[in-house]
Amino acid sequence: MLKWLKNFVEQSWLLIAASFVFGLLLALANLAWTPRIEQNKIDKLNKLMGSLISGAEKFEPMPDGVTVNLGRGKTAQCIVYKALGGDGTAKGFCFIAEGTGFADKIELVVAVDASFEKIFGFNVLSSSETPGFGDQIAYPFYNDQFKGAPADKLELVGAGDAKQIDNKIVAISGATVSSSAVVNIFNNYLGRIKQALVEKGVIQ
Amino acid sequence: MANGQAPSISRTFITGLWRENPTLRLLIGMCPTLAVTTAVKPALTMGISVIFVLVCSNLAVSLMRKLIKPHLRMLVFTLAIATFVTICDLFLRAFAPRMSEVLGAYIPLIIVNCIIICRAEVCASKYGLVVSAIDGVSMGLGFTLSLCFLAAIREILSTGAIFEIPILATVGNGGWFVPWAAMRMPVGAFVSLGLILGAVNVITRKK
Numbered sequence: 001m002l003k004w005l006k007n008f009v010e011q012s013w014l015l016i017a018a019s020f021v022f023g024l025l026l027a028l029a030n031l032a033w034t035p036r037i038e039q040n041k042i043d044k045l046n047k048l049m050g051s052l053i054s055g056a057e058k059f060e061p062m063p064d065g066v067t068v069n070l071g072r073g074k075t076a077q078c079i080v081y082k083a084l085g086g087d088g089t090a091k092g093f094c095f096i097a098e099g100t101g102f103a104d105k106i107e108l109v110v111a112v113d114a115s116f117e118k119i120f121g122f123n124v125l126s127s128s129e130t131p132g133f134g135d136q137i138a139y140p141f142y143n144d145q146f147k148g149a150p151a152d153k154l155e156l157v158g159a160g161d162a163k164q165i166d167n168k169i170v171a172i173s174g175a176t177v178s179s180s181a182v183v184n185i186f187n188n189y190l191g192r193i194k195q196a197l198v199e200k201g202v203i204q
Numbered sequence: 205m206a207n208g209q210a211p212s213i214s215r216t217f218i219t220g221l222w223r224e225n226p227t228l229r230l231l232i233g234m235c236p237t238l239a240v241t242t243a244v245k246p247a248l249t250m251g252i253s254v255i256f257v258l259v260c261s262n263l264a265v266s267l268m269r270k271l272i273k274p275h276l277r278m279l280v281f282t283l284a285i286a287t288f289v290t291i292c293d294l295f296l297r298a299f300a301p302r303m304s305e306v307l308g309a310y311i312p313l314i315i316v317n318c319i320i321i322c323r324a325e326v327c328a329s330k331y332g333l334v335v336s337a338i339d340g341v342s343m344g345l346g347f348t349l350s351l352c353f354l355a356a357i358r359e360i361l362s363t364g365a366i367f368e369i370p371i372l373a374t375v376g377n378g379g380w381f382v383p384w385a386a387m388r389m390p391v392g393a394f395v396s397l398g399l400i401l402g403a404v405n406v407i408t409r410k411k
Contacts, residue, residue: 014271018280022287029291033298040301126305132362132385 045109048123049081049094052111056083056091066196068189070099080193082202083111090114095193096125099185102177104128106137108185112151116194116203119186121147134178142179145169151190156183210331213338220342227350228404232318236310237351238393244367247355249303250310251348253292257314258323259340260288265328266336272329281324282315289314319343357396362387 049059059081066078076098083091094111106127111120124138136142141162148165155168156179162170171179197203211219226232233254240246264284265272272280293311296304304311314320323343328336356366361384364372373379386392 011273011276014268014273015276015279015283018268018283022283025287026290029294033294036298037294037301040298044301128308130389132388 045096045125048109048125049083049111052094052109052120052123053083053092055085057086058084059094060084062200062202066095066193068097068192070188071184078189078193080197092120093193093197095189097185097189099181099188101127101129101181102134102175103130106178106181106185108182110186110189112190114203116151116197119146119149119151119190122182122186129178130175133172133175136172136175137178137182139172142169142172142182146186151194153191154183154186156180210335213334216327216335216338217342220339220344220346221349222346224343225346225350226319226322226343227347228401229408230322231401232322233347235313236317237354237397238390240307240310241351241355241358241393241396242362242388243359244352244355246303246306247351248348249296249300250307251344251351253296253311254314254317254319254347255341255344256292257285257288258320258344259337261285261320262323262328262336262340263333264288265324266331266333269329277325277329278321281321281329285320285324286315319347354393354396354400357400358387358392362392 046059050056062080062082066080068076068078070076078095078097081094083094085091092111092113093116094109096107097110098105098107100106104127106129107125109123109125111122112118113120121143127135127137129135129137145162145165146169149169150167152167156171156176157168158171158176160168160170169179169183194203220226222229224230227234227237236250236254240250261281261284265281268280289312292314293304296307296311323339327339331339360366360371363383364370364374364379364381370377372381374381374383376383384392387396
């Protein structure tokens with residue numbers, strides 16, 4: 001037993017010592033930079049939400065998340081943020097919505113008005129859509145169609161007037177899957193969140 | 205770099221830049237070469253990250269080289285490399301969050317980059333601190349320059365700009381240049397790299 005232990009220590013002492021030293025280095029780096037990383041995440045979210053709702057100065061997360069059905073048995077927990085102006089009045093609502101795109105998951109920051117009747121717009125939080133094609137979901141041609149559209153069931157159409165603001169969203173040429181993914185995300189989230197806010201008495 | 209006497213510092217430095225350039229001559233580290241060269245900024249960030257990891261891991265391995273048991277060397281190398289890659293990843297997330305998002309998983313994937321483990325095995329585990337550090341800088345610089353050259357070609361052809369500074373007047377801005385969307389996609393990386401490697405082979409062909 002003693003021989004075995006001696007052999008074990010001889011063979012592995014450097015690995016064990018190195019693990020401690022490198023682990024300590026990692027712990028120090030983590031300790032020093034984690035607050036900044038967390039702040040970066042909050043800043044990014046606030047910036048994206050702030051650019052969608054004019055006059056909003058503060059975003060308060062509402063208690064209890066909303067469970068949204070994403071289809072195919074998948075669900076997601078969604079936190080709804082209430083956008084407040086300088087005088088404390090509600091300016092609208094924001095939430096992070098996700099769905100499956102062409103390449104990978106698409107995450108959007110969506111903003112709607114205080115009565116949950118009109119969409120203020122959306123920003124892309126993360127996506128891996130094809131450069132030059134699917135990534136055009138963030139471009140004005142597609143993105144602007146959502147600004148002022150009804151916060152109701154949206155429909156994707158292949159052709160039409162993209163400047164006309166209604167529930168019909170004109171798809172991006174060559175990126176139908178990405179265009180459809182964004183419309184599906186809106187359709188999955190809008191109805192469910194509106195229902196949850198009505199149930200809580202936040203909106204009528 | 206053969207066993208035995210340590211090579212001179214100047215020779216070590218030049219080796220990584222051209223004679224054993226990891227991308228153009230040894231053809232290692234191809235994954236980030238193809239994936240992050242859509243523009244010069246991410247390519248440069250990846251290059252600097254690789255220089256940091258190479259130098260630090262080479263120094264750590266060189267320091268421990270006389271104590272490492274041969275059959276455990278890969279474990280120790282990986283431990284050192286993973287530590288410095290994680291530190292680099294945390295640093296980028298804290299101080300360059302935009303670039304960290306653009307590079308995504310490719311920063312953590314430096315852990316499995318062949319260049320790092322290759323230099324630990326070939327150089328750092330055999331030579332002293334100075335030669336190992338110079339080797340790290342040299343190999344890292346060679347990698348960075350290759351990445352930036354490839355990225356510059358792809359960026360200018362796909363957007364008409366370099367470092368996001370417009371060079372060619374694109375049709376969208378009333379100019380003549382029609383951006384090649386294909387250059388931003390994998391096909392652009394393969395074609396550009398193939399042409400560059402062909403040119404390097406022609407230059408280095410022995411007469």
